[in-house]
Amino acid sequence: MKFPASREKDEMKEIERQCDVRRGSGAGSSRREILQWLGMAGASSLLPHGDLLARAGMPAALTGRIDIHSHTVPPFYTKVMEKEILATGHPLPTWTPALHIETMDKNGIATSMLSPMTRVVQDSFSDKSERARKLARQNNDYSQQLVRDYPGRFGHFAALPLPDTDGSLREIEYAFDTLKADGIGLWTSYADKWPGDPVFAPVFEELNRRKAAIFFHSAPPICCRALQPGVIDSVVEYDFDIARAVVSFLKNDSFRRYPNIRFIFPHSGGTLPVLANRVTESLPEKRSEKETAAMMDEVKQLFFDVAHATYPAPLSALTKVVPVSQILFGSDYPIVPYPVSAGPLDHFGFSESDLQAINRGNAERLFPRLKA
Numbered sequence: 001m002k003f004p005a006s007r008e009k010d011e012m013k014e015i016e017r018q019c020d021v022r023r024g025s026g027a028g029s030s031r032r033e034i035l036q037w038l039g040m041a042g043a044s045s046l047l048p049h050g051d052l053l054a055r056a057g058m059p060a061a062l063t064g065r066i067d068i069h070s071h072t073v074p075p076f077y078t079k080v081m082e083k084e085i086l087a088t089g090h091p092l093p094t095w096t097p098a099l100h101i102e103t104m105d106k107n108g109i110a111t112s113m114l115s116p117m118t119r120v121v122q123d124s125f126s127d128k129s130e131r132a133r134k135l136a137r138q139n140n141d142y143s144q145q146l147v148r149d150y151p152g153r154f155g156h157f158a159a160l161p162l163p164d165t166d167g168s169l170r171e172i173e174y175a176f177d178t179l180k181a182d183g184i185g186l187w188t189s190y191a192d193k194w195p196g197d198p199v200f201a202p203v204f205e206e207l208n209r210r211k212a213a214i215f216f217h218s219a220p221p222i223c224c225r226a227l228q229p230g231v232i233d234s235v236v237e238y239d240f241d242i243a244r245a246v247v248s249f250l251k252n253d254s255f256r257r258y259p260n261i262r263f264i265f266p267h268s269g270g271t272l273p274v275l276a277n278r279v280t281e282s283l284p285e286k287r288s289e290k291e292t293a294a295m296m297d298e299v300k301q302l303f304f305d306v307a308h309a310t311y312p313a314p315l316s317a318l319t320k321v322v323p324v325s326q327i328l329f330g331s332d333y334p335i336v337p338y339p340v341s342a343g344p345l346d347h348f349g350f351s352e353s354d355l356q357a358i359n360r361g362n363a364e365r366l367f368p369r370l371k372a
């Protein structure tokens, strides 16, 4: 069974609309382009969400949240990364697909978008390694199998072996054309480079051509790791690096050059909302009110998940910078338990319709196949 033709048409229109907003033009994408972006998803992924769950004999938690920010901890990863994980002094949380689903059900999560674990792929600039390519492929095959095994419950942001350009281009093709991934998962930095750096341009040009959604996960750049004894990088550096990544895109005019990409950043934007005015006033070559306003408009079109950042301060700052339409629920499970983000979000003071948009409506716009 496929969507009724009218519904499929509505989805096309919505993706066209999102791309047009990013382009800042009224120009529409061709139907052919959109079908290509969707990767001509197989009949199973075009089934209405409710049918998928009913067929799978699962409770139809269809009105539950869509969690944009969650991770897998696959067995191959813990094996390969054992030494690195031990060196951090912070063992990884217990995780299995069944436990993930059980915890989602207990916490009203309908669907979780799966991202690679931090540093699942090696980040050395000197090494276009087979190891990185193999890890990315293993991660992507593993995650997409979960999408198939638990219909409707998982989505998938595929890993790339960046900074390996050739390997990444090959993995983009595999992720979209073979696996039908929902998007791509990248880091906010790679060693001493941030993603707007021209060295990454071929990869972003291809992602723009494919109208990809990209989820950026925080990562500590090489300059700023283990700066203080006993303070792990995620405490401070993760949230600073989100601002650095966005600045790298603004500086290189990337948001305008890649208008078809839907950019998603984590943790309510980290330090970005507090710095946004300073950045948009100081960064344009021609400092003028017009340039500042234009740059701020680019920021307003980005998407942000709220994982581990729904406290009054970060969420207030984010809502002062972007409209509610750009805010997505995220948890960072299994690293962070669901109530840490969900509790303060529920009590922040959003209207019911805004909360519904954050919990799933905005994610449905980004990923129409998840529509309940």
Ligand SMILES: [Zn+2]
Binding pocket: 069, 071, 217, 332, 335
């Ligand atoms: Zn995370």
